[in-house]
Amino acid sequence: xxxxxxxxxxxxxxxxxxxxxxxxxxxxxxxxxxxxxxxxxxxxxxxxxxxxxxxxxxxxxxxxxxxxxxxxxxxxxxxxxxxxxxxxxxxxxxxxxxxxxxxxxxxxxxxxxxxxxxxxxxxxxxxxxxxxxxxxxxxxxxxxxxxxxxxxxxxxxxxxxxxxxxxxxxxxxxxxxxxxxxxxxxxxxxxxxxxxxxxxxxxxxxxxxxxxxxxxxxxxxxxxxxxxxxxxxxxxxxxxxxxxxxxxxxxxxxxxxxxxxxxxxxxxxxxxxxxxxxxxxxxxxxxxxxxxxxxxxxxxxxxxxxxxxxxxxxxxxxx
Numbered sequence: 001x002x003x004x005x006x007x008x009x010x011x012x013x014x015x016x017x018x019x020x021x022x023x024x025x026x027x028x029x030x031x032x033x034x035x036x037x038x039x040x041x042x043x044x045x046x047x048x049x050x051x052x053x054x055x056x057x058x059x060x061x062x063x064x065x066x067x068x069x070x071x072x073x074x075x076x077x078x079x080x081x082x083x084x085x086x087x088x089x090x091x092x093x094x095x096x097x098x099x100x101x102x103x104x105x106x107x108x109x110x111x112x113x114x115x116x117x118x119x120x121x122x123x124x125x126x127x128x129x130x131x132x133x134x135x136x137x138x139x140x141x142x143x144x145x146x147x148x149x150x151x152x153x154x155x156x157x158x159x160x161x162x163x164x165x166x167x168x169x170x171x172x173x174x175x176x177x178x179x180x181x182x183x184x185x186x187x188x189x190x191x192x193x194x195x196x197x198x199x200x201x202x203x204x205x206x207x208x209x210x211x212x213x214x215x216x217x218x219x220x221x222x223x224x225x226x227x228x229x230x231x232x233x234x235x236x237x238x239x240x241x242x243x244x245x246x247x248x249x250x251x252x253x254x255x256x257x258x259x260x261x262x263x264x265x266x267x268x269x270x271x272x273x274x275x276x277x278x279x280x281x282x283x284x285x286x287x288x289x290x291x292x293x294x295x296x297x298x299x300x301x302x303x304x305x306x307x308x309x310x311x312x313x314x315x316x317x318x319x
Contacts, residue, residue: 004088005090022074069310072310079299079300083300085293087296088290098138099141099197101141101155101189102127102140103182103200104123104201105182105231106146107147107172107203115231115270115273119232126273127277128163129277131163133278139156140157141155141186142166142169144169146174146177147178147208149186152169176208177204178209179206182200182215183200183216183219187222190224198224200227200256202228202248202253203231203232220260227257228257230248230264230267233269250264
């Protein structure tokens with residue numbers, strides 16, 4: 001999938017003038033035809049204009065002076081505006097350098113025991129395994145979230161320290177699941193030019209904080225892939241003596257991953273959770289960009305040269 005992004009989108013409003021230019025061209029053409037008809041010596045004009053004093057009959061856009069020049073000038077105008085708007089193409093390609101932020105749901109429901117020993121501890125163990133298989137040179141950041149997001153560790157390439165941070169993680173005492181806040185907080189941790197990846201792990205539904213849709217747009221603007229992992233078995237589990245069935249919002253999590261060119265994982269065992277982290281660690285896909293503004297500018301210059309050639313050759317009329 002290829003996305004088109006403009007660094008200066010305000011320039012695109014000028015494209016609305018294209019219809020105006022077309023109308024001006026047609027009005028000018030009509031007036032020039034009227035002026036030619038006023039000449040008395042049609043035979044002389046025909047000889048000077050090489051038989052094309054009123055423009056050739058329609059023989060295709062490029063063979064007809066009036067339509068050909070209109071097309072070329074309209075294209076030049078559009079290319080110049082798109083170039084000034086900073087047209088950039090984004091696409092999915094391969095990369096070797098990545099930075100990661102692991103965002104772990106720390107709400108009370110993560111203490112449910114349907115994963116061994118519970119969801120929160122299983123997430124910690126999987127994250128520890130992730131640190132041992134992550135590509136060499138990668139930096140990792142850690143956050144936990146419930147009703148708010150907490151930065152446990154900023155991006156660091158000190159894997160041993162990151163492992164210690166993960167081992168010391170504790171669930172939050174507050175309730176709620178602020179998925180949008182978790183994405184924004186994670187996004188703000190990145191400060192390098194490497195490929196950026198968020199691993200969002202939750203067993204609940206977003207019910208507080210920033211709307212997830214707003215957070216996803218923010219992540220997309222920063223070209224961040226957000227892999228989502230839904231943690232919970234169909235049967236649910238117990239927190240202390242309370243039966244608890246917590247169902248992740250799978251549609252939301254799938255949407256987050258899809259919008260950011262990432263993957264969604266549904267896990268219901270510790271093994272599948274570990275495998276999800278390993279698959280993310282082995283992925284080499286990233287979002288790449290290429291600024292084509294200069295190509296559009298070159299295209300406009302080439303068309304201007306082509307227009308000059310046509311005016312002095314096949315479109316030549318009265319000197």
